[in-house]
Amino acid sequence: MTRILLIQGANMSWLGRRTPELYGTTTAAELDAIVQDHARAAGYDLEIFYTDLEGEAIRRVHQAVDDGVDGLVMNPAGFVHAGKALRDCILDCADLPYVEVHMTNLETRDLRSVLAEAADGLVMGFGTDSYLLGLDAMLGLLTRR
Numbered sequence: 385m386t387r388i389l390l391i392q393g394a395n396m397s398w399l400g401r402r403t404p405e406l407y408g409t410t411t412a413a414e415l416d417a418i419v420q421d422h423a424r425a426a427g428y429d430l431e432i433f434y435t436d437l438e439g440e441a442i443r444r445v446h447q448a449v450d451d452g453v454d455g456l457v458m459n460p461a462g463f464v465h466a467g468k469a470l471r472d473c474i475l476d477c478a479d480l481p482y483v484e485v486h487m488t489n490l491e492t493r494d495l496r497s498v499l500a501e502a503a504d505g506l507v508m509g510f511g512t513d514s515y516l517l518g519l520d521a522m523l524g525l526l527t528r529r
Contacts, residue, residue, distance in 0.1 A: 386428040388455045388522055389448045390419060390515070394436045394462025407487050410512050419515050426523060438463055442473045449477045455522040456482045457515070464490070464497040474502040481525045485518035487511050 392412070395402060400411030410418075416432055423430035431453075435441050441463065448456060456474070463470055464486075474482050481504050489509030490497060500506055504525055507518040 386455075386523070386526060387451075387453045388423070388428055388430050388457060388519065389444070389453045390430060390432045390519075391441055391444060391456065391458040391460075392432065392434045393441060393458065393460040393464075393467075394438075396459055396461045397434045397436070408511055415512055415515065418512060419519065422516055422519055426519075428523065430519075436462070438467055438470050441467075441470050445470075445473050445477055445480070449480055453480065454526055456480050457485060457518050457522050458482065458499075459485050459487070459515075460497060460499050464495060464499065467497075467499050471499045471502045474499065481522065481529070483507065483518045483522045483525070485514045487514055 397412050399407060399415060400409050419432065420430060433444050435444070445456065460467055460470065482502055484497060484499060484503040484506045486508035505521055507514045507521060510517060
């Protein structure tokens with residue numbers, strides 16, 4: 385069975401409570417249920433990992449490679465600003481495809497993700513649907529490999 389790791393970066397555990405005008409009112413638990421339902425329906429295994437610490441995210445990516453995880457989908461969230469160590473980790477793990485997702489359109493917020501250059505693709509601006517689109521994109525990448 386295909387295994388995908390979803391990493392939720394800094395501040396994502398506060399979904400539903402933080403800046404609802406940007407991120408909506410869907411809670412982290414509700415989003416987890418949505419993406420797990422997607423995984424069950426599409427027939428893949430999804431692990432979700434939340435962290436506010438870049439070093440923990442790096443450790444989890446390394447573990448994913450060691451464990452034979454097939455793909456990485458991540459909302460780096462607060463790591464977009466200075467997550468160069470995480471970017472380098474992903475670049476070093478080149479055999480692990482990476483799709484970056486964001487609930488908001490970073491371009492309209494004058495933001496640029498420092499992790500974007502490590503990504504096979506980006507999905508942003510579709511709220512919680514960004515996750516479903518990103519997971520579908522990852523499944524497509526894995527199918528083509």
